[in-house]
Amino acid sequence: MSILSIENVYSGYGDIGVINGISLSLDDGEFLGIFGHNGMGKSTLLKTIAGLIPVKSGKVEFGGNDVTRLPVAKRASAGLGYVPQGRQIYPNLSGRDNLKVAALGARGKAIPVERIVALLPRLEPLLDRLGGVMSGGEQQILALGRCLIGNPKVILLDEPTEGIQPSIREEMIEALKVVRRETAISIVLVEQNIEFIRSLSDRILAIQKGTIIAELLSASASELEALEL
């Protein structure tokens, strides 16, 4: 049963087309990886699904409803979570306030902070620090927590390893495995780090110049390197 699907979607910035007719569907509880190099349209794809970039043509369905023209905030309220590239933590708010903004946005269905901290213990020391002074890895954990607190059905995860040291990368993998184990959330991960994407994904799509050029099971992810992307 598919929770999120997009059909022949075109989008981009102004007149410049970046996504050229992508269709994909995400099953309930699935972890879908999307692999591609810089400038291939990975982030644009996620922004389009989140609603930050308008769809030029095609259709986005979430939870069985057509959300193609729905504003960003309404999609979020419906349970579509998004962790942006570069984390985009509020620099002048504390970790706790970063989480609180998300909890207020989720209104009744927000998860208590304690439960998020129990799920991601690394959050604990970050609560009282300003977002702007955290390291990239700390911000990434906080960004994940900030998304989880809204109790999403799907998380769109944009390059969580970007600008993060390898040791924290391992930690991110563990954190995401915990999220998978403890929640029923489906995840779309966009990455250019092969190791990261194959240790988490059930299925991997390769994206090039705004189209999907291959679909692989995680086990055969080594073929990605052979794909001359």
Added chain:
Amino acid sequence: MDYICILIIQVISSIAMLVLLAIGLAIMFGMMKVINFAHGEFIMVGAYTSVMSVNAGLNFWLATFVVAPLAVAFVGFIVERVIIRHLYGRIIETMLATWGLSLFMIGTVTIVFGNTVTGISAPLGSISIGRFSNSTYDLVLIVMAAALLVACALFLRRTNLGLIARAAMQNADITAVLGHEPKKIYCATFVVGAAISGLSGALIAPLTGVSPGMGLAFVAKAFITVICAGPAVIFGTGLVAAVFGTVNTAVTFVATPVFGEVALLLSAIILLRVMPKGLTARIMRKAL
């Protein structure tokens, strides 16, 4: 001794005046980066509302604290819906549109009330300090300016709505992704800024005289104060008003009011030359 007392009261009144002129704009420009050239006219409408209400027999304090802010909040709501909403992030267009709005508001008020100066007298009489006396109403302005600064800071720091407003100012897209409608937040912020401008207009009406073009005299000072304030909009506005108010009054005392104004503008130029991003970009960066 009494001379010094009066001088100090004059300095603080001058600071309070700058705060009142600038704080509504500080909220609109400082937080939303909306350049509202009609800011002076928002103040003017607040002043007219107060004068009209008092002339119609309403209590001065009720007119100032309730009627004027509500009237200008309503004007702000309409302006946001009709003009500002469609121009977020487009600075030049916003400037042009609000400049046109400013002319429109001046013209409309001139047609309705005529191009004459009206006014109301300041309530509360005066207090005598030694050989001198000072209007008691000056003290009301001082208290109100301080109260507005504190109230704005507390609102932003302590309330959920204030937190969401700060979040939206830092990153509107992410705030939308977290389930908040940026349009609603911006609209509310603009309306609050307008209401405070209306309150300011009503408060200064007894001192300045009320005419359709009165706003033109204020808008430059308001912008200078807010731009020099820098990123910490509320605290910065208070701090910059303190600097400029002191300079203005001090020079006025030793020379003339004209030199006082010149000194104010000169200190603004120097401040922006040394700190192009405003006073609070360098100091007190954690303030609001």
